[in-house]
Amino acid sequence: xxxxxxxxxxxxxxxxxxxxxxxxxxxRAVKVSQRAxxxxxxxxxxxxxxxxxxxxxxxLLTVRAVRVLREADLVVVPVMDRPGADGDxxxxxxxxxxxxxxxxxxxxxxxxxxxxxxxxxxxxxxAWDAAAAAVVAxxxxxxxxxxxxxxxxxxxxxxxGYLAQSVRALRPTVQVxxxxxxxxxxxxxARSGVPLCxxxxxxxxxxxxxxxxxxxxxxxxxxxxxxxKGWRRHPELIEALRRHGRLADAVLGRSxxxxxxxxxxxxxxxxxxPYLSTLLVPARRDRRGGKL
Numbered sequence: 626x627x628x629x630x631x632x633x634x635x636x637x638x639x640x641x642x643x644x645x646x647x648x649x650x651x652x653r654a655v656k657v658s659q660r661a662x663x664x665x666x667x668x669x670x671x672x673x674x675x676x677x678x679x680x681x682x683x684x685l686l687t688v689r690a691v692r693v694l695r696e697a698d699l700v701v702v703p704v705m706d707r708p709g710a711d712g713d714x715x716x717x718x719x720x721x722x723x724x725x726x727x728x729x730x731x732x733x734x735x736x737x738x739x740x741x742x743x744x745x746x747x748x749x750x751x752a753w754d755a756a757a758a759a760v761v762a763x764x765x766x767x768x769x770x771x772x773x774x775x776x777x778x779x780x781x782x783x784x785x786g787y788l789a790q791s792v793r794a795l796r797p798t799v800q801v802x803x804x805x806x807x808x809x810x811x812x813x814x815a816r817s818g819v820p821l822c823x824x825x826x827x828x829x830x831x832x833x834x835x836x837x838x839x840x841x842x843x844x845x846x847x848x849x850x851x852x853x854k855g856w857r858r859h860p861e862l863i864e865a866l867r868r869h870g871r872l873a874d875a876v877l878g879r880s881x882x883x884x885x886x887x888x889x890x891x892x893x894x895x896x897x898x899p900y901l902s903t904l905l906v907p908a909r910r911d912r913r914g915g916k917l
Contacts, residue, residue: 669800671764673792674772675779677806681718681882681901683725685812690804691726697772699763700727703784706736706752718901719774727774735759735773737784740900742834757791764796776901779803782832782853809903810851813878816888819907822849824916826908833858837865844869844906852904862904863891871906878903 676693679685686694694700702720716724720732735756738749763771779785780803789801810830814821822828827848831839833855843850844865855862866872872891879902880886891904910916 671799675785675803677778679807680812698768778806850906876905
């Protein structure tokens with residue numbers, strides 16, 4: 626991956642210019658003549674950037690993230706693959722976050738099977754393929770830079786990785802970059818006042834969908850444990866915390882940054898947790914600097 630900072634590439638060298646067919650690639654794609662060999666510092670002809678937009682509040686985007694979003698020819702956002710995903714359906718978390726910086730005419734929704742728990746299913750693969758085709762169509766339509774806005778960080782449990790692989794399979798010349806974002810575990814630690822890790826403490830991050838055995842192993846260890854996506858497995862998580870004597874210190878964050886946000890101790894009555902919930906179980910600490 627190039628070390629060049631992501632952003633809008635400089636003006637392309639002189640040569641045949643395609644007739645744009647719109648940011649979403651509607652219409653006939655126009656083939657663009659390629660130079661025999663780009664200069665070492667030349668900007669890529671097509672750049673896909675995954676942009677982490679944080680846990681869901683517009684003021685938690687980094688300066689670089691805002692710049693890349695504003696400079697992109699097209700910003701795509703993930704939505705659930707349901708009827709109306711491209712119509713009047715409510716905005717997803719990433720879309721709602723970036724609306725403060727990106728005008729509606731440069732936003733395009735990409736449906737994904739975000740709630741599919743069956744592994745690599747036909748529905749999930751079809752969504753990946755369709756999203757990649759839409760991005761490639763945008764490049765064929767004249768876009769030089771496409772940004773994919775994703776909640777949290779594009780390299781931490783993000784749909785961006787699947788999209789990037791799928792786009793490169795269709796168009797190997799597309800360059801892929803990413804802009805890091807603030808993660809939900811960082812936001813929850815800051816809001817709850819619970820440090821993620823100190824001294825020699827390990828930090829384990831895993832989704833509840835990884836299975837009960839991995840969660841149990843992590844809780845049996847000496848470090849901090851963060852569990853994402855615990856919504857359907859909340860009762861199981863509470864029981865595991867009880868077994869390991871770690872329930873009292875655990876902190877649950879649900880709907881961070883939204884009107885129904887709640888941060889605090891776990892409650893067995895929380896059986897309606899949203900998909901984007903975060904569980905923070907701090908390492909056992911008996912004195913200041915005890916893990917140094």
